[in-house]
Amino acid sequence: MQDVLIHTADGVTTLTINRVDKKNSLTTAMYAAMADTLQQAQDDDAVRVVVIQGDVTVFSSGNDIGDFLSGPPATPDAPVSRFLRAIATFPKPLLAAVCGPAVGVGTTMLFHCDLVYAGDNAAFSMPFVNLGLCAEAASSLLVPQMMGYHRAAEALLLGEPFMAEAALEVGLVNRIVPPLEANAFTQAQARKLAAKPLSSLVETKRLMKKGQMAQVLAQMDEEGQSFGRMLREPAAKEAFTAFLEKRKPDFSRV
Numbered sequence: 743m744q745d746v747l748i749h750t751a752d753g754v755t756t757l758t759i760n761r762v763d764k765k766n767s768l769t770t771a772m773y774a775a776m777a778d779t780l781q782q783a784q785d786d787d788a789v790r791v792v793v794i795q796g797d798v799t800v801f802s803s804g805n806d807i808g809d810f811l812s813g814p815p816a817t818p819d820a821p822v823s824r825f826l827r828a829i830a831t832f833p834k835p836l837l838a839a840v841c842g843p844a845v846g847v848g849t850t851m852l853f854h855c856d857l858v859y860a861g862d863n864a865a866f867s868m869p870f871v872n873l874g875l876c877a878e879a880a881s882s883l884l885v886p887q888m889m890g891y892h893r894a895a896e897a898l899l900l901g902e903p904f905m906a907e908a909a910l911e912v913g914l915v916n917r918i919v920p921p922l923e924a925n926a927f928t929q930a931q932a933r934k935l936a937a938k939p940l941s942s943l944v945e946t947k948r949l950m951k952k953g954q955m956a957q958v959l960a961q962m963d964e965e966g967q968s969f970g971r972m973l974r975e976p977a978a979k980e981a982f983t984a985f986l987e988k989r990k991p992d993f994s995r996v
Contacts, residue, residue: 746775753790753936754929755783765803766796768847770813773821780828790936790943792832793928794851795839798861798921804846807985814973815966822847823966826879829854830958833944835935839928840864841921843903850879852914853888856947859928860906861921866914869901873985874977874996876968880961883954888913 747758757776759766776794783789796802805822815822829836829851838852841861849866852858868885870877877885877898886894889912897904909915919927935943972978976996984991 745769745772746779748775748779750789752933753788754793754932755779755789755791756793756795756929756932759794759796759802762797762800764806765843766800766848767803767806767809768822769806769809770821773825777821777824777828780825780832784828784832784834787940789834790940791835791837791932793837793839793932794855795925795928796841798841798924799863800842801838801840801844801864802846802848803843804848807982811982815970818963818966826851826962827959830880830962831955833947834940835932835943835947837928837932837935839924840866840915841924843867846870847879850877850881853879853881853884857928857931858915859917859919859924859931860909860915861924862906862918863921864906864909864915864918865903866905866909867901867903868898871899872901872991873981874975874979874993875972875981876965878962878965878969880958880965882965883958883961 745761747760749756749758757779759768759772761767761772780792783792835857836855837857838855839859840852842863842865844852844864844866846868849868868877868881876882881898885898889897893912906915906918910918977993980993980996981991
C-alpha cells in the first residue's frame with residue numbers, strides 16, 4: 743500500500759496521506775513524493791489546483807520519529823526541506839482537508855495553504871519545544887502574524903493542542919464541517935477553483951503572497967539551521983529517547 747496516494751481528475755491533483763496505521767506520520771520517502779508531486783503539478787498546465795488530505799480520523803501526527811532519527815535532514819536539499827519550500831512557493835491554489843490530529847508539520851504546512859477546511863474533530867499542535875527543537879516551516883513568522891503574539895506564544899512555547907473552533911477564530915481554517923464531509927467538501931471547493939481562469943488564480947495569489955515571500959523563505963532557512971543544530975543537542979536527545987522508551991522526558995539537566 744502506498745503511503746501517499748496521488749490522484750488527478752478535472753484539473754485537481756489530490757495528495758492523500760495514507761499511513762493510518764502509523765497515524766499518518768511522515769517519512770523521508772513521503773516528503774520526497776509530495777515534493778515531487780507539487781513540482782509536477784506546478785509544471786503541468788492541466789493541473790489547476792492541489793488538495794492535501796488525510797483520513798477522517800487523522801491528518802498527520804508529524805514526523806515518523808524512527809525514520810526521522812535514522813535520517814535527519816542534514817542539507818537544504820533534504821526531502822522535508824524540499825517539501826516545505828514547495829508548499830511555500832506553490833503558485834496555484836493549494837487546499838487542505840484536516841480531520842483528527844494535525845501535529846507539528848501537520849499544522850505548520852497549513853499556514854502555506856490558501857484554503858483549509860477542518861472536521862470538527864481536528865486538533866492542531868506544534869510541540870517542537872517539547873521535543874527540544876524549534877519552530878519550522880516559517881511558523882515562527884507566520885503564527886504570530888495570524889494569531890497575534892500572545893496566542894502564538896501559547897501555541898509554540900507550550901505546544902498544547904487547540905481545536906477546530908480556535909483555529910477558525912484565528913483564521914487558520916476557513917470552515918468547520920463534519921469529519922465525514924471534510925474531504926468531499928474540500929474537493930468541491932477545489933473543483934470550483936479549477937473552473938476559473940488559471941492565470942487569474944495564479945496572479946491573484948502571487949500578488950497576495952509577494953510582500954513576504956522572501957521573508958518566509960529566509961525564515962525557513964534560519965529555522966532550518968537552528969533546527970538542525972538543536973537536533974544534535976542534549977534536550978532533543980532526551981526528548982526522543984524518552985519518546986522511544988515511552989516515558990516522560992527529564993529536562994532538568996539540559
